[in-house]
Amino acid sequence: MRDEIPFTLQYTDVPSAWYNAVDDLPVPVPHLLDPITREAVKRADLETIFPRGVVEEMAALQRWIDIPEPIRRLYRRWRPTPLFRAHRLEQALDTPARLYFKYEGVSPTGSHKLNTAVVQAFHARNQGCRGMTTETGAGQWGSALALACRWFGLECHVYMVRVSYNQKPYRRVLMDAYGATVDPSPSGKTAVGQALLRGDPDHPGSLGVAVAEAVEEAVESGGPWSFGLGSVLPVVLTHQSVIGLEAMKQMELTGDEPDVLVGCVGGGSNWGGFVLPFMRGRWGGGPRVIAAEPAACPSLTGGRYEYDTADSAGLTPLLKMYTLGRDFVPPPIHAGGLRYHGMAPQVSALYAAGLIEAVPVPQLEVFTAATQFARTEGIVPAPESAHAVAVTLREAARCRQEGTRRVIVTNISGHGLFDLSAYGDFLAGRLPDLSTPSSSS
Numbered sequence: 128m129r130d131e132i133p134f135t136l137q138y139t140d141v142p143s144a145w146y147n148a149v150d151d152l153p154v155p156v157p158h159l160l161d162p163i164t165r166e167a168v169k170r171a172d173l174e175t176i177f178p179r180g181v182v183e184e185m186a187a188l189q190r191w192i193d194i195p196e197p198i199r200r201l202y203r204r205w206r207p208t209p210l211f212r213a214h215r216l217e218q219a220l221d222t223p224a225r226l227y228f229k230y231e232g233v234s235p236t237g238s239h240k241l242n243t244a245v246v247q248a249f250h251a252r253n254q255g256c257r258g259m260t261t262e263t264g265a266g267q268w269g270s271a272l273a274l275a276c277r278w279f280g281l282e283c284h285v286y287m288v289r290v291s292y293n294q295k296p297y298r299r300v301l302m303d304a305y306g307a308t309v310d311p312s313p314s315g316k317t318a319v320g321q322a323l324l325r326g327d328p329d330h331p332g333s334l335g336v337a338v339a340e341a342v343e344e345a346v347e348s349g350g351p352w353s354f355g356l357g358s359v360l361p362v363v364l365t366h367q368s369v370i371g372l373e374a375m376k377q378m379e380l381t382g383d384e385p386d387v388l389v390g391c392v393g394g395g396s397n398w399g400g401f402v403l404p405f406m407r408g409r410w411g412g413g414p415r416v417i418a419a420e421p422a423a424c425p426s427l428t429g430g431r432y433e434y435d436t437a438d439s440a441g442l443t444p445l446l447k448m449y450t451l452g453r454d455f456v457p458p459p460i461h462a463g464g465l466r467y468h469g470m471a472p473q474v475s476a477l478y479a480a481g482l483i484e485a486v487p488v489p490q491l492e493v494f495t496a497a498t499q500f501a502r503t504e505g506i507v508p509a510p511e512s513a514h515a516v517a518v519t520l521r522e523a524a525r526c527r528q529e530g531t532r533r534v535i536v537t538n539i540s541g542h543g544l545f546d547l548s549a550y551g552d553f554l555a556g557r558l559p560d561l562s563t564p565s566s567s568s
């Protein structure tokens with residue numbers, strides 16, 4: 128096998144600044160609005176929910192935002208993350224395409240989520256918070272914030288979407304191990320959760336509901352607790368830009384130029400962090416960019432472009448985004464991190480302008496692709512990341528049919544070692560396809 132070596136950077140190559148793409152995009156990204164007045168949201172209101180330092184970064188207009196040194200030092204524990212050429216996968220697919228993947232699963236908690244979790248916990252600690260509340264789907268974000276809070280001496284309370292809480296007990300144990308408190312959402316601990324449980328004691332939950340519960344707790348605390356959000360906010364995509372900035376340097380080492388960039392989208396943070404740095408100054412002429420989403424929760428391909436809140440109860444600011452509606456309860460697909468009704472404003476604005484592509488993928492195709500990736504490249508991708516793998520496989524097949532030798536670069540946002548029961552069900556033929564938003568019933 129030709130070079131098995133990853134395209135490795137030095138720890139000194141960890142970026143010193145995040146890339147804030149908002150003013151570089153060829154389309155304007157509409158501002159966040161207050162959910163009651165529908166006027167531009169005030170900083171003071173945002174500070175009742177999020178840490179002040181995060182709100183300051185949200186307001187930043189400059190293209191480059193210096194990464195505070197304590198964060199850069201922490202990043203060096205797992206960054207730069209590797210980029211590989213997928214020779215074995217190419218061979219198995221008999222494709223002339225050249226396939227590369229950036230791998231975020233090497234972080235201590237197993238995904239890209241730690242890239243922003245440490246920033247949010249850092250700011251919460253700096254303003255003297257006692258702890259952070261948050262939501263989580265499959266548990267990747269919850270475990271990242273649990274560890275980040277632990278590193279900064281904060282408590283952490285996680286509302287975990289009930290269906291994932293039951294499907295993925297070991298992610299829950301991981302959060303417990305880091306010292307966080309985890310409740311299934313809807314829970315009986317908040318007004319939002321109590322109301323939903325009265326209507327349906329077996330409510331499966333959704334990320335929108337879990338966000339509402341976590342925001343309610345933080346706001347009601349009146350200050351000592353702040354809320355952390357793992358995706359959708361423009362600033363989270365900015366924090367995740369370390370992925371793309373490193374991948375660009377690594378692609379220079381390969382001598383290849385990307386023709387296609389692929390990532391999965393839940394709220395859009397790993398995709399945005401990966402793609403936006405590559406596309407700076409190249410919109411309209413650069414590589415094709417593809418967002419892979421679940422067919423069962425197709426925010427981009429099945430949603431409407433309008434203002435909606437990030438949570439189900441209307442507590443967060445309104446974001447202009449593709450949304451399935453904040454009340455949408457997705458079928459219980461295993462990619463819990465993609466079971467989200469909305470999409471980051473940058474991703475939404477680009478899709479509305481026809482500058483990016485979106486592809487919905489059904490669950491069985493996702494796990495078929497994931498298994499092929501595991502058997503060739505050795506990495507068991509998270510079910511979320513496996514959506515990107517599935518689209519990559521479709522693109523590689525297209526190259527074979529057309530006889531074209533495109534360079535396809537894919538972001539693998541995390542590993543799936545806590546999702547092995549889902550893999551087990553798939554391998555035993557027990558996994559339903561859940562290929563449409565209503566196919567769970």
Ligand SMILES: Cc1ncc(COP(=O)(O)O)c(C=O)c1O
Binds near residue numbers: 238268358391540
């Ligand atoms: C591994 C992994 N990938 C992707 C996502 C989707 O989030 P985002 O679109 O913000 O990257 C999640 C969310 O939990 C995740 O855990």
